[in-house]
Amino acid sequence: xxxxxxxxxxxxxxxxxxxxxxxxxxxxxxxxxxxxxxxxxxxxxxxxxxxxxxxxxxxxxxxxxxxxxxxxxxxxxxxxxxxxxxxxxxxxxxxxxxxxxxxxxxxxxxxxxxxxxxxxxxxxxxxxxxxxxxxxxxxxxxxxxxxxxxxxxxxxxxxxxxxxxxxxxxxxxxxxxxxxxxxxxxxxxxxxxxxxxxxxxxxxxxxxxxxxxxxxxxxxxxxxxxxxxxxxxxxxxxxxxxxxxxxxxxxxxxxxxxxxxxxxxxxxxxxxxxxxxxxxxxxxxxxxxxxxxxxxxxxxxxxxxxx
Numbered sequence: 094x095x096x097x098x099x100x101x102x103x104x105x106x107x108x109x110x111x112x113x114x115x116x117x118x119x120x121x122x123x124x125x126x127x128x129x130x131x132x133x134x135x136x137x138x139x140x141x142x143x144x145x146x147x148x149x150x151x152x153x154x155x156x157x158x159x160x161x162x163x164x165x166x167x168x169x170x171x172x173x174x175x176x177x178x179x180x181x182x183x184x185x186x187x188x189x190x191x192x193x194x195x196x197x198x199x200x201x202x203x204x205x206x207x208x209x210x211x212x213x214x215x216x217x218x219x220x221x222x223x224x225x226x227x228x229x230x231x232x233x234x235x236x237x238x239x240x241x242x243x244x245x246x247x248x249x250x251x252x253x254x255x256x257x258x259x260x261x262x263x264x265x266x267x268x269x270x271x272x273x274x275x276x277x278x279x280x281x282x283x284x285x286x287x288x289x290x291x292x293x294x295x296x297x298x299x300x301x302x303x304x305x306x307x308x309x310x311x312x313x314x315x316x317x318x319x320x321x322x323x324x325x326x327x328x329x330x331x332x333x334x335x336x337x338x339x340x341x342x343x344x345x346x347x348x349x350x351x352x353x354x355x356x357x358x359x360x361x362x363x364x365x366x367x368x369x370x371x372x373x374x375x376x377x378x379x380x381x382x383x384x385x386x387x388x389x390x391x392x393x394x395x396x397x398x399x400x
Contacts, residue, residue, distance in 0.1 A: 315346030318372030
């Protein structure tokens with residue numbers, strides 16, 4: 094008997110600075126209802142799904158940005174999303190900016206089961222961008238100013254009848270992200286992202302953004318025998334053009350569903366979790382073939398050492 098999970102990747106179009114959380118939550122609920130009509134078990138929303146991508150602006154006093162963060166989840170504003178999901182019997186994964194009671198700022202995702210219970214919270218590990226104001230940029234990418242990197246690592250949890258992990262945006266570019274979850278038997282990795290098409294440090298990469306986005310998720314899926322769901326907030330947001338191309342990737346590395354627009358768009362795939370075993374039980378049988386005794390540099394060393 095196969096273990097099928099019907100997954101909806103709920104891409105969002107731009108969220109402008111003037112858009113309220115209430116407006117955004119209604120958009121999320123619309124996608125959720127569409128997913129229900131498509132028979133989805135779980136819906137994946139993007140990174141920072143409740144607001145515009147505010148790290149594109151730099152401010153000297155970070156407390157002036159507190160209004161972009163969530164201090165509780167669910168909150169009075171997001172509770173309708175939780176209520177609707179529970180009523181429809183659909184789980185979801187939601188990205189948002191988190192401000193903790195003791196003043197820590199994280200780029201966070203929450204995983205919610207079909208009955209409305211919170212399964213887990215994941216905080217972004219690999220924070221890209223810069224920490225200081227760079228006024229010569231056409232727009233800032235000051236994630237390292239607005240968020241601290243999590244030291245909690247990459248967990249895997251039982252949900253929807255599968256082994257589920259989470260990652261956020263830049264995490265998808267690092268092979269260790271997938272491998273750590275792969276070593277915990279992950280079968281489904283959920284990822285939200287906001288990726289500007291223009292990469293200021295090296296514009297030659299602009300034309301490759303879509304290729305690189307697919308490359309890392311397809312290779313991570315294949316090399317760890319897991320499903321990977323990557324969901325964008327795309328389109329032109331506050332003048333910055335961001336990548337769409339949300340996708341659902343099979344353990345074979347094949348893309349089985351992909352968004353065609355940069356607007357609010359739901360893509361759906363029926364995902365057999367037992368497909369994972371075709372890879373984790375053969376070519377990528379970790380217990381049989383891995384050689385951790387020769388991989389020491391991966392955890393012992395941070396930068397490049399040539400001596």
